Amino acid sequence: MANNIIALFLGAAFGFSLNKAGLTRYNKIVNVFRFTDLSVLKFMMTALVVAMSGLYALRGLGLITFPRIPETYIVGNLVGGLIFGVGMALAGY
């Protein structure tokens, strides 16, 4: 139960950050592929850098263990990414 409440709050913060970054808009998503508005990239990379340093610092301190890391299948990840990109550029979400 506590876990579900955490999920709800984290999800809310997630949705809030997406909304405030403007990633709920068609033009923001598509324009990153046209190099006219790099918000998506800035948003993703900032999140990555913050989370990466936070997680590795916490693991270094012995406070957390990592969950199951997404498996690597080179062809699967790459082909999936290629298909995903087509959908993302068409749908714009």
Next chain:
Amino acid sequence: MNWIKTQFQKELWSPYVAGVLLGIVGVLAVWLSDSLLGASGAFENLAGLVGKAIAPKLFDNLYFNFIMPPGITWGVILLVGVFFGGTVGALTSRTAKIRTMDDAQWKRIFGPQVWKRWLLLFVGAIILQYGAGIAGGCTSGLAISGGMLLAPAAFLFMAGMFASGILVALIVYRRRY
């Protein structure tokens, strides 16, 4: 206090600030719940739940039995939260409204017909979800959550996503690129 209020009422934040918020959420998800943020996986859990109820034979396969077992998972609850968080974000900036996806940029390129937008969105979303299923995650579940654990899969996925996204945008927008 006033400063915080003005910040909340802003329609758009700097993507760097919003990114820091998401980064913190990503850390907390691992710390508090030992889970990764993800949207497409939760969608598949839900799809499996619905599918098993409607067409149990069709959904009785390896994928829906073992790889993405149906159910109300942590990710599904997260998605509910995402919906409310997005609503709160739009309400605080007074931009919340019910609309038919009449994006100005779209209309300039493809014309004013809304049904075209809906059709292309539907097709795009199917392709997108299919790709996410193959890769094992979407932008949030694989690219961001995997990337923050330095999973090689995330970086392969991002490379693929941007390569084909740029190409499709180039084709769709042609001379207006």
